[in-house]
Amino acid sequence: MLTNSGGQVAIRVGVLGANGKVGKAICDAVNAADDLELVATVDQGDPIEQFVESDAEVVVDFTHPDVVMDNLKFLVANGIHAVVGTTGFDDDRLDEVRSWLADSPKTGVLIAPNFAIGAVLTMRFAEQAARFFDSVEVIELHHPNKADAPSGTAYRTAALIADARAAAGVGKSPDATTTELEGSRGADVAGVRVHSIRLAGLVAHQEVLFGTQGETLTIRHDSIDRSSFAPGVLLGVRQIASRPGLTVGLDPLLDL
Numbered sequence: 001m002l003t004n005s006g007g008q009v010a011i012r013v014g015v016l017g018a019n020g021k022v023g024k025a026i027c028d029a030v031n032a033a034d035d036l037e038l039v040a041t042v043d044q045g046d047p048i049e050q051f052v053e054s055d056a057e058v059v060v061d062f063t064h065p066d067v068v069m070d071n072l073k074f075l076v077a078n079g080i081h082a083v084v085g086t087t088g089f090d091d092d093r094l095d096e097v098r099s100w101l102a103d104s105p106k107t108g109v110l111i112a113p114n115f116a117i118g119a120v121l122t123m124r125f126a127e128q129a130a131r132f133f134d135s136v137e138v139i140e141l142h143h144p145n146k147a148d149a150p151s152g153t154a155y156r157t158a159a160l161i162a163d164a165r166a167a168a169g170v171g172k173s174p175d176a177t178t179t180e181l182e183g184s185r186g187a188d189v190a191g192v193r194v195h196s197i198r199l200a201g202l203v204a205h206q207e208v209l210f211g212t213q214g215e216t217l218t219i220r221h222d223s224i225d226r227s228s229f230a231p232g233v234l235l236g237v238r239q240i241a242s243r244p245g246l247t248v249g250l251d252p253l254l255d256l
């Protein structure tokens with residue numbers, strides 16, 4: 001059992017996807033925190049049972065949308081709290097996680113499409129701005145090794161904007177396009193156009209563009225290093241045991 005200089009018992013943390021781009025940054029951050037102990041790391045091909053054997057209290061998942069549900073089902077069934085950054089969660093998946101948690105009521109799961117504070121604020125600011133502008137489009141820009149498009153953050157941003165506009169009675173963005181090459185106007189996410197750029201040299205970036213008579217507003221966020229995700233993940237690791245059930249997004253942990 002690890003204790004820090006104040007005699008506090010460290011939280012026992014496991015990482016899934018530990019050899020991945022974000023997983024490595026999270027392992028470094030856990031190792032650098034004196035109130036956390038990295039007790040197990042699991043990547044492709046390793047047995048997930050390591051988390052039970054090592055008595056992990058919280059497991060962080062940055063793997064792949066195709067495998068994250070199986071991982072989560074195992075963690076919840078074993079009463080291990082989870083902090084999940086992996087993308088691919090639609091309403092059906094969230095409902096499935098809730099149904100597992102109903103059988104494990106003390107377990108907490110946090111699923112957040114983006115753990116970077118600037119990205120969380122971008123979503124919040126976009127939601128606030130949404131009702132004041134006629135037009136809105138989202139551009140997300142990522143490294144070319146990203147598996148999913150649009151990004152989980154862009155999905156969530158578009159959904160928040162759409163909900164805010166619907167609540168305020170604002171209609172769809174004006175668009176007179178009648179002739180188009182397929183894909184040229186981006187994907188339609190809840191009625192909001194989302195454009196995905198994949199470019200060598202990028203990490204994770206998003207612009208939300210608003211327009212109305214005589215003015216535009218652009219909200220832009222840039223993760224220029226994957227360490228940007230670590231503070232939000234560690235906040236989740238520290239809080240999740242006191243938040244049983246499903247929490248979606250980092251906002252409640254930041255009192256937003």
Ligand SMILES: NC(=O)C1=CN([C@@H]2O[C@H](COP(=O)(O)OP(=O)(O)OC[C@H]3O[C@@H](n4cnc5c(N)ncnc54)[C@H](OP(=O)(O)O)[C@@H]3O)[C@@H](O)[C@H]2O)C=CC1
Nearest residue numbers: 017019020021022043044062063067085086087113114115
């Ligand atoms: N919420 C957030 O703030 C953020 C979310 N993400 C999301 O996190 C996920 C991972 O991103 P990233 O780190 O860039 O991806 P990587 O591909 O770099 O890392 C994923 C790692 O998970 C491993 N893996 C795959 N399947 C399993 C499995 N069944 N069990 C254990 N490990 C497995 C992969 O191994 P192998 O390569 O051999 O398949 C790889 O090492 C993506 O969904 C991404 O969108 C990313 C950044 C921030």
Ligand SMILES: O=C(O)C1=N[C@H](C(=O)O)C[C@H](O)C1
Nearest residue numbers: 087113114146151152153204
């Ligand atoms: O794959 C990534 O890199 C990222 N994925 C998340 C997403 O899809 O929104 C978060 C961030 O954009 C980085």
